[in-house]
Amino acid sequence: MRLIGNKTKLLGQIEGFLAERRVRSGTFLDVFAGTASVGQHFRRLGFTVHTNDLLAASYVRQRATVALGRCPRLSAVVKTPEVRAFCASAPGEAALARTPAPDGASADLRRVVAYLNAGLRPRPGFMSEHYAEGGRGERLFFSRANGAKLDAVHDQLCAWRAGGALGDDGFYLLLSALLDAADRVANISGTYGAFLKALQRSAREPLTLKVPELEPGLPQGVAHRADANELVRELRVDVAYMDPPYNQRQYVKNYHVLEVLAELHEVTDRAAYAEGIYGKTGLRAFPQRLSAYCRKGRGVCREAFRDLVHSAQAEHLVISYSEEGILSREDIGSALAEACGQRSYDYARNHTTIDYKRFRSDGDAARSYRVLDGRKRDQVHEWLFYARKPRRMLRKAG
Numbered sequence: 001m002r003l004i005g006n007k008t009k010l011l012g013q014i015e016g017f018l019a020e021r022r023v024r025s026g027t028f029l030d031v032f033a034g035t036a037s038v039g040q041h042f043r044r045l046g047f048t049v050h051t052n053d054l055l056a057a058s059y060v061r062q063r064a065t066v067a068l069g070r071c072p073r074l075s076a077v078v079k080t081p082e083v084r085a086f087c088a089s090a091p092g093e094a095a096l097a098r099t100p101a102p103d104g105a106s107a108d109l110r111r112v113v114a115y116l117n118a119g120l121r122p123r124p125g126f127m128s129e130h131y132a133e134g135g136r137g138e139r140l141f142f143s144r145a146n147g148a149k150l151d152a153v154h155d156q157l158c159a160w161r162a163g164g165a166l167g168d169d170g171f172y173l174l175l176s177a178l179l180d181a182a183d184r185v186a187n188i189s190g191t192y193g194a195f196l197k198a199l200q201r202s203a204r205e206p207l208t209l210k211v212p213e214l215e216p217g218l219p220q221g222v223a224h225r226a227d228a229n230e231l232v233r234e235l236r237v238d239v240a241y242m243d244p245p246y247n248q249r250q251y252v253k254n255y256h257v258l259e260v261l262a263e264l265h266e267v268t269d270r271a272a273y274a275e276g277i278y279g280k281t282g283l284r285a286f287p288q289r290l291s292a293y294c295r296k297g298r299g300v301c302r303e304a305f306r307d308l309v310h311s312a313q314a315e316h317l318v319i320s321y322s323e324e325g326i327l328s329r330e331d332i333g334s335a336l337a338e339a340c341g342q343r344s345y346d347y348a349r350n351h352t353t354i355d356y357k358r359f360r361s362d363g364d365a366a367r368s369y370r371v372l373d374g375r376k377r378d379q380v381h382e383w384l385f386y387a388r389k390p391r392r393m394l395r396k397a398g
C-alpha cells in the first residue's frame with residue numbers, strides 16, 4: 001500500500017530513538033497506523049502491539065498483519081467444489097506452480113490464492129460500475145478487466161464468509177491481499193485524488209493477488225479503528241507512537257477508492273451507498289473519517305494534539321512530524337511539556353531531526369516546493385520527539 005507519510009524508511013531510526021531511552025519491550029500503541037509498518041516492526045522486536053487508524057483500509061491491513069497470530073485455517077474453502085475442482089485440473093496445477101509460497105504461508109493459502117487469481121471468472125459488479133473503465137462516469141481507476149476481477153474476488157470472499165467456509169482472520173488476510181493487488185494496478189500516480197487520462201502500463205497488467213507473508217510465533221497484536229483522541233484515553237500502554245497527518249490533505253479523500261473496497265463487505269444496501277458516490281473521482285463524504293489534524297487553521301490541529309498527548313495513557317510518548325507540517329516545533333514541544341507536568345521541553349535531550357526525501361504524488365511532480373536553505377530539492381526534515389509521563393499522571397492499569 002502506497003501511503004503518504006508512511007514510515008517504512010524510518011523504522012531503524014524510530015527503533016534507535018527508543019532504544020537510546022532504554023525502551024526495548026512492553027506494550028506499544030501505533031496510534032495513527034496507516035500501513036501499520038511501525039506496529040509491525042515493533043511486533044517483530046517483541047513488543048505487544050496495538051494499531052489504530054480511522055481508515056477502513058488501514059484496519060483491514062492491521063488485521064492481516066499485527067493482529068494475526070498464525071496462518072488462518074482455510075481447509076473449508078479448499079474443500080468447496082469450485083476450489084477442489086480447480087486444484088485438480090491441469091490449469092489449476094499450472095496456476096499453483098506459478099504461485100510462490102512465502103514464509104509462514106500454508107499449502108491451503110497458496111491453493112486459495114491460485115484459485116482467486118486463475119480459477120475465478122471475472123464478473124463486473126460494484127467497483128467496476130463506479131471506478132473502472134466502461135463504468136458509470138468512466139472513472140478510469142482500473143481497466144475494465146481488472147475492475148471485473150476485483151469484483152469477482154471481493155464477492156467470492158464475501159460469499160465464502162457468509163457461507164461459513166471463511167472465518168474472519170482468513171477473510172481479512174485475503175481482503176488485504178486484494179487491496180494490495182488493486183493498489184498495484186490502480187491507474188494513478190501516487191494517490192486516488194485523480195486517475196490518469198489513459199491507462200498506464202502497470203494498470204494494464206492483470207490484477208494478481210500475492211500469497212501474503214505471515215509471521216507466525218510473534219505476539220498477537222490488536223487492531224483498532226477509532227479516533228486517536230478517543231482511543232488513547234481508554235488504552236493503557238507502555239509506549240504510544242504518534243504519527244499524525246501533518247498537512248491539510250485528508251487521507252480519506254486521497255484513498256477513497258481503497259476505502260470503498262475495504263468497507264464494501266459491511267454495506268447492506270449497496271444502492272443507497274452508491275447514491276453517496278459523487279463527482280469526477282467518485283468520492284464519498286465519509287464525515288466520520290475527516291481528521292482534525294488536517295483542518296485548516298492551526299488552532300484546531302494544535303488543540304487536538306494537546307488533547308492527544310494530555311490524555312494518552314502511556315509512560316513513553318514518541319511523536320513523528322514533518323518540519324513542513326501545520327504544527328511548529330514549539331507547538332509540539334510545549335504540548336509535550338504540559339502533558340508531562342514539566343515547565344519547558346528539553347529539545348537538546350528529547351528531540352532529533354532526520355533527513356528525509358519528500359513524498360510526491362499525482363500533480364506533485366509539477367508542484368514546486370520551496371527549497372529549504374542549505375538543502376537539496378525534495379530534502380526535508382522529519383522530527384522525532386520523546387517525552388516521559390510520570391506514572392502519577394497515568395490512570396491505574398485496569
Ligand SMILES: C[S@@+](CC[C@H](N)C(=O)[O-])C[C@H]1O[C@@H](n2cnc3c(N)ncnc32)[C@H](O)[C@@H]1O
Nearest residue numbers: 005006007032033034035053054227228251291
Ligand atoms: C502520517 S499517516 C501514518 C503513517 C504510518 N505511520 C505508516 O507508516 O504508514 C497518518 C494516519 O493517521 C490517520 N488518522 C488521521 N487522523 C486520525 C484520527 N483522528 N484518528 C485515527 N487515525 C487518524 C490517517 O488515516 C493516516 O493513515
